[in-house]
Amino acid sequence: MSFAELRTKIGYQGLLLGGVALFTSAALAIASHSTETDIRAAEAADLKQSLTQVLTGEYDNDLIKDTVTLPGLDGEVKVYRARHAGKVEAVVYRVVGHGYAGAIVCVMGVSREGKVLGVRIVSHKETPGLGDKIEPAKDKWIHSFEGKWLGDPPADKWLVKKDGGVFDQFAGATITPRAVVKAVKQGMDFFAENKVSLLDEAAAQGAKP
Amino acid sequence: MSGNYTRITRDGLWDNNIVFAQILGLCPTMAVTSSATNGLGMGLATTAVLLASNTIISSVRNLISPDVRIPVFIVLIATLVTLVDVSLNAWAHDLYKVLGLYIALIVANCAVLGRAEAFAAKVGVGEAALDGLMMGLGFTFALTLIGGIREVLGAGTLFANAHLLLGPAFAFLETTVVPDYKGFLLMILPPGGFMVLGFLLAAKRVMDQRRAARIAAAAA
Numbered sequence: 001m002s003f004a005e006l007r008t009k010i011g012y013q014g015l016l017l018g019g020v021a022l023f024t025s026a027a028l029a030i031a032s033h034s035t036e037t038d039i040r041a042a043e044a045a046d047l048k049q050s051l052t053q054v055l056t057g058e059y060d061n062d063l064i065k066d067t068v069t070l071p072g073l074d075g076e077v078k079v080y081r082a083r084h085a086g087k088v089e090a091v092v093y094r095v096v097g098h099g100y101a102g103a104i105v106c107v108m109g110v111s112r113e114g115k116v117l118g119v120r121i122v123s124h125k126e127t128p129g130l131g132d133k134i135e136p137a138k139d140k141w142i143h144s145f146e147g148k149w150l151g152d153p154p155a156d157k158w159l160v161k162k163d164g165g166v167f168d169q170f171a172g173a174t175i176t177p178r179a180v181v182k183a184v185k186q187g188m189d190f191f192a193e194n195k196v197s198l199l200d201e202a203a204a205q206g207a208k209p
Numbered sequence: 210m211s212g213n214y215t216r217i218t219r220d221g222l223w224d225n226n227i228v229f230a231q232i233l234g235l236c237p238t239m240a241v242t243s244s245a246t247n248g249l250g251m252g253l254a255t256t257a258v259l260l261a262s263n264t265i266i267s268s269v270r271n272l273i274s275p276d277v278r279i280p281v282f283i284v285l286i287a288t289l290v291t292l293v294d295v296s297l298n299a300w301a302h303d304l305y306k307v308l309g310l311y312i313a314l315i316v317a318n319c320a321v322l323g324r325a326e327a328f329a330a331k332v333g334v335g336e337a338a339l340d341g342l343m344m345g346l347g348f349t350f351a352l353t354l355i356g357g358i359r360e361v362l363g364a365g366t367l368f369a370n371a372h373l374l375l376g377p378a379f380a381f382l383e384t385t386v387v388p389d390y391k392g393f394l395l396m397i398l399p400p401g402g403f404m405v406l407g408f409l410l411a412a413k414r415v416m417d418q419r420r421a422a423r424i425a426a427a428a429a
Contacts, residue, residue, distance in 0.1 A: 007274040016274060020281050024288040031292050038299035046302070128243070129394035 054109030054118035097183030101125040131176035158185040221343025228351035234320040248356025252349025263329040263341030363397040365390025
């Protein structure tokens with residue numbers, strides 16, 4: 001039987017497909033294994049960079065490892081804690097706003113006094129040129145949260161100016177900044193509600209008898 | 210034989226260019242060409258996949274039953290794309306953050322399967338590899354050109370963020386063509402991509418027609 005005839009046999013075709021699947025799976029397994037550590041490291045570096053962007057002041061712990069998970073508005077919130085000499089100085093966590101074109105994921109840093117240290121956008125799908133002014137590279141708007149707390153402006157003024165609040169909106173885009181302001185406000189409420197567990201007060205009091 | 214290789218090179222780069230002549234692979238073309246750097250990165254990633262897929266498929270072409278060739282091609286191409294995806298994620302992470310969403314789209318780029326089916330499965334390894342390389346470079350050229358035009362018109366810059374793709378040594382490529390440009394949003398949005406592609410297609414037709422007319426005049 002010639003090879004051309006063999007190729008038409010269903011058994012050969014099955015074996016061929018199986019062989020190709022086996023070979024490609026092996027290639028993928030090897031690739032996945034050999035890139036895993038590098039990808040983890042790159043993602044950890046990314047995470048750390050995005051966390052330190054919204055922190056000011058000194059801290060001396062590895063904040064990626066010092067986390068606490070609390071129930072928040074949209075499911076569980078993973079909070080990273082920055083400590084100095086064992087005391088939690090600031091916390092960083094994600095908040096999600098619902099913008100014009102889907103979720104706007106932000107990270108925000110809050111000091112132990114409850115002041116916003118910084119807010120950054122992790123990912124969004126807002127319109128380029130209009131809604132994307134929430135990115136610090138395009139506009140300095142995102143810095144307008146820094147130093148704010150729930151007394152300044154008062155809790156009911158955490159809105160864009162169009163809605164009677166204190167935060168600017170952009171020409172041509174109100175939905176995007178409104179969503180970010182709302183998300184940050186929710187983040188502040190989250191901090192106020194969970195202050196004790198966030199700041200790890202119980203442990204701090206236990207440590208100094 | 211060398212004439213054959215010249216033909217393949219010309220076809221890939223210009224005469225049968227994936228974007229400008231075959232009008233294939235428009236999904237990634239429109240999606241990534243909001244800047245020249247993105248276009249170049251996507252083009253190079255696609256070139257790597259095309260070169261590898263053409264070479265592999267050509268070298269096993271006699272083993273593959275014609276009846277099951279399409280699933281075999283697709284599995285091979287999907288594997289190659291996944292390899293490119295994880296390698297970029299691991300070793301060019303900044304670029305991956307820019308292009309990552311689109312790398313998976315290379316699987317859906319009908320040009321890759323098209324070259325495998327229409328060319329690589331029928332010819333020797335050398336020709337198939339050259340075809341993959343040249344088709345890929347033609348694709349890269351088209352994407353970079355479209356991206357460059359859209360970037361200059363839309364944002365006033367050219368090759369912004371090139372250092373993420375090519376390393377810090379290529380930061381000199383990053384030029385601001387129009388300082389203090391307010392931006393022309395339409396060009397960055399998808400309709401701008403279609404417009405630029407339309408004008409480029411028309412321009413290529415005109416150039417090809419003029420060349421054909423010159424050759425006809427010289428022959429007469």
